[in-house]
Amino acid sequence: MSTPTESSEETRLQRLQDILASGAVREATRLLRSLAPAEIANMLESLPAGEREIIWNLVDEEQDGQILLLVTDEVRAALIRHMDNAEVLAATANLDLDDLADLVQQLPSAITAEVMDALDDQRRKRLEAVLSYSEDTAGGLMNLDTVTVRPEVTLDVVLRYLRRLGDNVPSDTDKLFVVNRDDSYLGVLRLSQLVSRNPEDTVAEAMSLNMQPIRADLPTTEVARRFEAYDILSAPVVDDEGHLLGRITVDDVIDVIREEGEHQFMGRAGLSEEEDMFAPVLASTRRRALWLGINLATAFLASWVIGQFEETLSKVVALAVLMPIVASMGGIAGSQTLTLAIRGIALGQLSSKNVRALLLKELAVGSLNSLIWAVVVAVIAGAWFQSTAIAVLIAAAITINMVFAAVTGSVLPLLLERVGIDPALAGSVLLTTVTDVVGFFAFLGLASLFLV
Amino acid sequence: MSTPTESSEETRLQRLQDILASGAVREATRLLRSLAPAEIANMLESLPAGEREIIWNLVDEEQDGQILLLVTDEVRAALIRHMDNAEVLAATANLDLDDLADLVQQLPSAITAEVMDALDDQRRKRLEAVLSYSEDTAGGLMNLDTVTVRPEVTLDVVLRYLRRLGDNVPSDTDKLFVVNRDDSYLGVLRLSQLVSRNPEDTVAEAMSLNMQPIRADLPTTEVARRFEAYDILSAPVVDDEGHLLGRITVDDVIDVIREEGEHQFMGRAGLSEEEDMFAPVLASTRRRALWLGINLATAFLASWVIGQFEETLSKVVALAVLMPIVASMGGIAGSQTLTLAIRGIALGQLSSKNVRALLLKELAVGSLNSLIWAVVVAVIAGAWFQSTAIAVLIAAAITINMVFAAVTGSVLPLLLERVGIDPALAGSVLLTTVTDVVGFFAFLGLASLFLV
The missing domain is CATH 1.25.60.10 (MgtE N-terminal domain-like)
Known part of the structure; x- marks a missing residue:
């Protein structure tokens, strides 16, 4: 779009x-x-x-x-x-x-x-x-501006009551809440029912019983999912004992949905959904510095891995030229799997129950794609450096890295979620660390074993 | 969240x-x-x-x-x-x-x-x-299930009309649309007004005139923004001449907002918001292969840049060890700016009119952060390889790359948008290409000029 x-x-x-x-x-x-x-x-x-x-x-x-x-x-x-x-x-x-x-x-x-x-x-x-x-x-x-009615009165009485309230009826009211004497929630009376049914009918006859009240302690993301699932305009909020406390309207839910989306998108770059595009320079610099620092640490880790193979590199410089390709292919493949898994968790579609199925599918996709691209890279790299050994090596390293990427991308988000770390924020950094380290280690490690 | x-x-x-x-x-x-x-x-x-x-x-x-x-x-x-x-x-x-x-x-x-x-x-x-x-x-x-009324009738007449319609009044009706004889849209009559005002009042007296009708050719993203801005539950849709065609309800708008968010998030990994988590392996492999191929092309471009400096690398292996750090710092800093700019465009907050202000701010933030981290990296790299020259070189290269990253991240999304390419999809790949190429070129280029 x-x-x-x-x-x-x-x-x-x-x-x-x-x-x-x-x-x-x-x-x-x-x-x-x-x-x-x-x-x-x-x-x-x-x-x-x-x-x-x-x-x-x-x-x-x-x-x-x-x-x-x-x-x-x-x-x-x-x-x-x-x-x-x-x-x-x-x-x-x-x-x-x-x-x-x-x-x-x-x-x-x-x-x-x-x-x-x-x-x-x-x-x-x-x-x-x-x-x-x-x-x-x-x-x-929730808001507390609910209009409540009793089940035993007629719609005509309700209409007269509302006319007495006049401007005190909130303009975004689409339904009234039916409660008994001690404010226990019983059901809803939609205005569309109120105006289209016989005024002699009682509220009890005209009300809907199929609107589940929302418990006050339900997380807002769950509230949003329920509004989406049932196309709700406003819903009752109740306490543990089922007493009506207030109502939630769809405009507040839209904000939750918008923020959820922005959180995922911005989180991947280490930004908050509350980030101001024109924040003061110093404040921005300070916040971004943290993210750069974390990423620098992982970059140094990758460099350290490369450093273990200085001798190999000094003998075959072609390895230095080609090694970013191995890391990059793993990173890209892994981030596709990771993105799918993070969205699955956010929508409540991925859990410990079906992560195995995702893992198997992603392993299959990753393996197939690694074979295709390993061959392509091997042909180009082999021709470029006139070496069959390098061609075989880079093909092997890419395959290894893409398989690791599929596993990490599938499993990491749920693991992070379980230990209370937000996968939208940490997933991408950690994945790149894995694919960099594995990529460099596999490529240079194999080279020092078989090439030098 | x-x-x-x-x-x-x-x-x-x-x-x-x-x-x-x-x-x-x-x-x-x-x-x-x-x-x-x-x-x-x-x-x-x-x-x-x-x-x-x-x-x-x-x-x-x-x-x-x-x-x-x-x-x-x-x-x-x-x-x-x-x-x-x-x-x-x-x-x-x-x-x-x-x-x-x-x-x-x-x-x-x-x-x-x-x-x-x-x-x-x-x-x-x-x-x-x-x-x-x-x-x-x-x-x-839009849907076509609008209930329309004339301005000259009384609310009592409207209520009787609705009772005759009975179950034909859609249950999610929150307002009726007021039209004249040739179906031209005049205003809305909220059910909350209908039930709370004197039944002798006419529709003309009770209706609101402040609901702007939506033109049928307005893009859905604009529709969503308007629903969000005005907390709308349902809105009239009209043709070029202002005739009422139908209505849009907020549940459909929620789907638009959810999809917008997913599009940005999934797009960054080259996935569509319609992607099935359990798509057949072969179909997934084929689609992902395209994205991997595009990224492979950019990775080879980066490798080609490195390849220009094979001689330098063979003399100073430390350069091979450290070069991923230069590319990575630029990539991370650039992706933060890019993310901010893509969100700004999606929310209609970033345009050619204020992109200069964003560019200046991001340049300032990028420069400051590049100075901080250039020093940190220089100290660590200098100590690691016992070389002041390498320390100075890497500091310079990181600074150059982070400045390029800030410029690219700020300006690229609007440029892509202007030529009709979706920045959510292409932005990240192109940015990484720039930061990889500039990073390797700056670091290895400076090294071959001053070090070897």
Whole structure:
């Protein structure tokens, strides 16, 4: 799927930058007011630090809270640094509780206390309830703005009740939650049922029983999978005893899915999904340095392996010319298997139960491909250096390395997962270490045994 | 974000495999009936070919269509191969039009004709309308099951109309579409408004005007961004003249977002997001061979560069030992920048307008980090080989390579995008080619000038 080069957002961004360049602040403000918070958030992330600050000051204060929620962690921290406490307080004033809970957890603690103090009693208690759940669980994702009804009343009574609530019915309500007297969850009444059935019917007759409530401690990735599997728009969240606590809406689930995807993609390069494209140079340098350092250690390990064969290398320089090919073929083949395995784990499709089947298949694929490419490389290398011995050696080394790569790529992610290391982050480095070490060792080791 | 190792799905998969192993077909069938199509789809993707076929034969025929929609392209093709035409026909019988349109496009053409023939006239015409739009556009994503109302009627009239429609109101309806006499789109009437406002109000009074309709030719990635930005549950799709054609629901958008993420992640390893974890060995081998071949060509290019300096290498073997470090540091640093840029493009945050700012920042970060690590490597390499000259050389080569890596990583993705090549697929290979060639050339070239 490709993205269009000329998106409407790009044009707006261009216009805004042109306006800024010409100093027409009033015009920029007007343009900003025509945008949704998510669009402004996206635009802020596209801007280098200086321009970002200018735009941030022009944004309507009422939108500040929503925008802070939508930008990545890093950009949020940068924006908050430019606000005084009163501004932060104002920004949190008209947020939903689930959103407020998200934001509060990322504010400097001095401001958090002020925000909590400014809430009325009921709102503070409910916020504390949401905050008691980890951000990575259903409880941390839920909102408390549920509209509940009793099973014994008629739909007509429900309709009159909703008309009394009026604007207090959240605009994204697609269903009501049916509970009994002690707030135990019983089922859902979809608005589509409410409006299309006989108003004399009772809630009990019109409600659906097939919506499983979500336990507050369910991890958000599981919540997302369930929303995807059942095409859910909103779902009830309950405590251990089945009491209704709140609801999760699909817009929050979309954020989880987007972040899951970015985590896998960014993790492979040692970056966080919260990385700011225009982070300050020093902060970026520090964070990247860590990743480079880890990779340098593995590169030195590979060099050390090569160093063991200095004598062999000095006799046959062709080995030095060809050795990167052996390492590279293993690395590429292994990273294909690794990618498949990491996605399988993330989707809940790969586990200890079927990893053996994956391993066998990848071994077969790796072996076949290693034979094909070993022959190709052998022919080219043999012709290049006019040596059958080198041709045979490099073919053997490539075969060995690609078989190791298939095994490592299949098994490593689950092993890392089991010991609590994120395979999306560590998998790629470790795999490359294996394929480098095995590749160099096999190629140079065989050469020193049979060639020199 | 980590995924739990013991998910409920995993346990079910285990149970199913145990049941299958013991041959208790009836029990397996009962377990399958308790699962949603998406869960069965997920399970089928987790199974090796043999077991997959057994389970597929046990699945309730009514669910076949839904499941075929939910599995990846490759798994779908494999499942369809095990069905006769009558079964495929039955599977398509109770699908929504948008889903049917998706499926029809992927059926063997002989079956497609049969499926089309089996439809009644109205349904076939509507299907042809949906099929006239590309799968990658809003038109290809839309469904035709909209419920429309006129602006001048009262909410009470709307409620009575909906009760007459009864079960014909789609259960995921969250809003009705307001159109005038010639089907021009005017606005939306949310069910939450319909049920909470005075029934005497007219639709015109209760409807929202702020939902922009989506043009049928808008790319699906843009549709997804708009759903995310405005937290939309369903949106109207219109033609060039503003006539209502259908609606897009958020569940279809979630699929787009999931696929976007997987495309980036899988693309980096030369895999498609539709890749089947348990694809047949020969098919996998053939597809992977292509990617390995491309990478082999770039590896030979790097070898050729090294080959230009055979004489130098034969005099100073330490160069052969250390040269992978230079290439590796450039590759790692470049892939971090590249990852940031590819995500930026996918989110519409990086364009020709701000790529210069990214380039400058990445140059600064790359330069700083190259200085830090050049010193570290120089100290270690100098001590290892007892040579100041080698220390200075490798420091210079690493600095040069990391600066090239920052430039390539920042600029390459947009260049590829502009010439119509997918940066998620080609970016990583090309970047590695640059960092390998520049790394080896700088290190060995400088050595042959100053060392030998």
